[in-house]
Amino acid sequence: MSDPFKINGLTCISFSGGRTSAYMLWRVLQSNGGLPDEAKVCFANTGKEEEATLRFVDRCSKEWGVPITWVEYRVGPAFEVVTFESASRNGEPFEAIIQQRGGYLPNKVARYCSSEMKTRTMHRYLKNLGWEDWDTLIGIRADEPRRVSKFRANPRPEYKGEEVHMPLAIEQVSAEQVGEFWDQQSFDLELPNINGKTMHGNCDLCYLKPASQILSLIQEKPERAIWWAAMEQKAEAVADSASRFRLDRPSYAQMAKFAEQQMDMFSDEEGIACFCGD
DSSP states (O other): OOOTTOOOSSEEEEOOSSHHHHHHHHHHHHHHTSOOTTEEEEEEOOSOSOHHHHHHHHHHHHHHTOOEEEEEEETTTEEEEEOTTTSOOSSHHHHHHHHHTTTOOOOSSOOHHHIIIIIHHHHHHHHHTTOOSEEEEOOOOTTOHHHHHHHHHOSOSSOTTEEEEOHHHHTTOOHHHHHHHHHTSSOOOSSOOBTTBOTTOSSTTOTTSOHHHHHHHHHHOTTHHHHHHHHHHHHTTTOGGGSOSOTTSOOHHHHHHHHHTTOOOOOOOOOOOOTTOO
C-alpha cells in the first residue's frame, strides 16, 4: 500500500494547532525528508485560540524547521498572512465574520465560523498563490468514525478543485498513539490531554463543546467568558433568535454567573463534532 503521507503534487497540510494535526505534519516530514516545495502548511487563526496553541504552532515550526503560514480571515471576504507575534488574540477575525454576516451568530445548524475562518480563508490564500487544484491533508484519526465517514462521502465539500485526504485514518492512527508520540517528544502542547482529547483546544469556549465543559473552562479562567458574552449581547440588536450561539442552554453571561457561584447545572452532554480539527 502506498504511503498516505507522501506528497504528490500541490498539497495543503491543514494544521489546526492541536496534537493530532501536528503529529500528521511530523509524519509528512518523515515520509518526504522534509517539506516538499509543492506543499504548504497552513494554520488559520480565529483570534480565540488559547495562547498555548499559538505557542505550540510556533514551536513546531522552529523545532522541526518547517515553514507554517498563519492566515486570518478579513472582511471582503479576504485574508491576511500574520505571524506568531502579530496574530490576533482577542477574537478579531471571529467578530469580523459575525459582522460580515449581519450580526447573526453561528449556531449548531449554521456553523459558518469554521468554514469561513479556516477552510475558505486557507482557500483564498492558496488561490492567491495561483493554485487551482490541490490535495489537502487533515488530521482526522481512525477513532473519529463520524468525521471520517463525512469526508469519505464527500472529499470535496467546499471547493471542487480541492480533494481532502485523511492519512491518519488510513493508517489507523488513534488518540492513544498520538498521545504516546508526544510523551516521547522534547516539547508538547501545554494543554491537558484527557483521554486523548484537549478540552481547551480550538476556540476556547466553542459553542459546540458540552455545556459542562464550558462551565469548567470558565471556572478555571473567568475572563474566557467575556468575549462570548459580549458577542451575544451585541447580537441582541439583530434578532432574539440570533442573539445566542445556543438557544438550548443558558447564555455565556449566565454561565459565567453559574461559574462564579460554583454551580454545576449541566448533565454529561455530548459535544458536537467540529471540523476545526485537533
